[in-house]
Amino acid sequence: xxxxxxxxxxxxxxxxxxxxxxxxxxxxxxxxxxxxxxxxxxxxxxxxxxxxxxxxxxxxxxxxxxxxxxxxxxxxxxxxxxxxxxxxxxxxxxxxxxxxxxxxxxxxxxxxxxxxxxxxxxxxxxxxxxxxxxxxxxxxxxxxxxxxxxxxxxxxxxxxxxxxxxxxxxxxxxxxxxxxxxxxxxxxxxxxxxxxxxxxxxxxxxxxxxxxxxxxxxxxxxxxxxxxxxxxxxxxxxxxxxxxxxxxxxxxxxxxxxxxxxxxxxxxxxxxxxxxxxxxxxxxxxxxxxxx
Numbered sequence: 248x249x250x251x252x253x254x255x256x257x258x259x260x261x262x263x264x265x266x267x268x269x270x271x272x273x274x275x276x277x278x279x280x281x282x283x284x285x286x287x288x289x290x291x292x293x294x295x296x297x298x299x300x301x302x303x304x305x306x307x308x309x310x311x312x313x314x315x316x317x318x319x320x321x322x323x324x325x326x327x328x329x330x331x332x333x334x335x336x337x338x339x340x341x342x343x344x345x346x347x348x349x350x351x352x353x354x355x356x357x358x359x360x361x362x363x364x365x366x367x368x369x370x371x372x373x374x375x376x377x378x379x380x381x382x383x384x385x386x387x388x389x390x391x392x393x394x395x396x397x398x399x400x401x402x403x404x405x406x407x408x409x410x411x412x413x414x415x416x417x418x419x420x421x422x423x424x425x426x427x428x429x430x431x432x433x434x435x436x437x438x439x440x441x442x443x444x445x446x447x448x449x450x451x452x453x454x455x456x457x458x459x460x461x462x463x464x465x466x467x468x469x470x471x472x473x474x475x476x477x478x479x480x481x482x483x484x485x486x487x488x489x490x491x492x493x494x495x496x497x498x499x500x501x502x503x504x505x506x507x508x509x510x511x512x513x514x515x516x517x518x519x520x521x522x523x524x525x526x527x528x529x530x531x532x533x534x535x536x537x538x539x
Contacts, residue, residue, distance in 0.1 A: 268344040269410060271390045274337045281329050290479075293321035293342045294417045296382050300336030304329055304371065311371045316379050318420055320370045323479055339386050341413060345480065349488045351407055352496070353414065372420055385413040435473045438463060442470060442482070450489035452513045456482045491527050494520075498536050505532050 268291065277295070281287065297317045304311050304319070305328040313319055319338075321327065323345065374382070389409040395402055441463050453459070459482065460467040471482045478485075490512060497508040509520035517532075524532050 268342070269347050269393065269406070270342045271386065271393060272338075272340050272342055274339075277338055277340070278332060278336070281332075283329055283332055285328070287327050287329075289321050289323050289327070291321075291323055291342050291344055292348065293319075293340055294413065295319040295321065295338050295340035296379065296386065298337045298339065298379070298383070300333040301331075302329060302333065302336055303331040306370045313371050314373070316374055316376065318372045318374050318378075318382070318417060320417075320421070322370070339383065341386065341389060341410070343410070345478070346488070347410075349492055351411055351414075352492055353411070372424055374420060378420065382413065382416060385409070385416060389413055435477050438465065438470060438473045439477045442474065443485070446485060446489050450486065450493060451511065454486050454490060454513075456486070459486075487527055491524065494524055494532070495535065495539075498532055499539055505536070508532065 272293075272295075295318070297313055297315055297319060299315050301315070302313045304313050310330070319340075389406075392402070392406045392409040395405070399405070442459055445459055445462055449458070456467040456471065460470040463470060465473075467482070474480060474482050474485065494508060494512060497503055497511055498505070503511070505521070506517040509517040512520065514520035514523065521531050521533075524530075524535070528535065530538075
């Protein structure tokens, strides 16, 4: 029997040195980056709209026949195997990094999205023609936004909101399906979801790993180990990312001075906040505010 290797670089190879990756892919990109019969672990999130043909996919040892007019989610740190791809297979999709999701605020906006991000769900959903056409239109809008010249006014905002519209429409299909098909989560997935829900509520007041571990009745070491296995990231990195995203949102509010932002995020003073912000972004809060 042929031994299958795990490709840790990801199903779709993109710029590994770009933490804010967001790319649009077609079937040519997809099929040129996979080998049928090999096992892959993606480094990125992906949303794929299957527009023609079919593909056999194994996800966590379960096999799915992914057919025309369907939606497929690919999650980081989850094992996939593509065992068969038809000659007429066609697909379009978006590939994006954890950091790009965090930058848009997705992790903090709604706890229901957390379940999508953990991989604790069925990754494949049949969709109707109206849903397919809507997703394809949103995908095309995002593609055009990513192709725009950098001189276009409000381009970062156009890209961000084009992506958010596509993401939430896709996530809504997941949510609707799971109203009647509740997925049984394992302990690691329950901890991940529980932690991210707590983080969404308390990141402004609490930056201690111990605080979240205590609330979940586990040790800090165990919580970090479970998160690392499920998402590829540590507890501390999630906390830092949540605080920085929250800080950037507050710094964009001209009615707040930097001292007030620091107070809102429960820092001792604005100097402690500035040191923390620069450590994680490379610039000071004042420099960020001036640039935005």
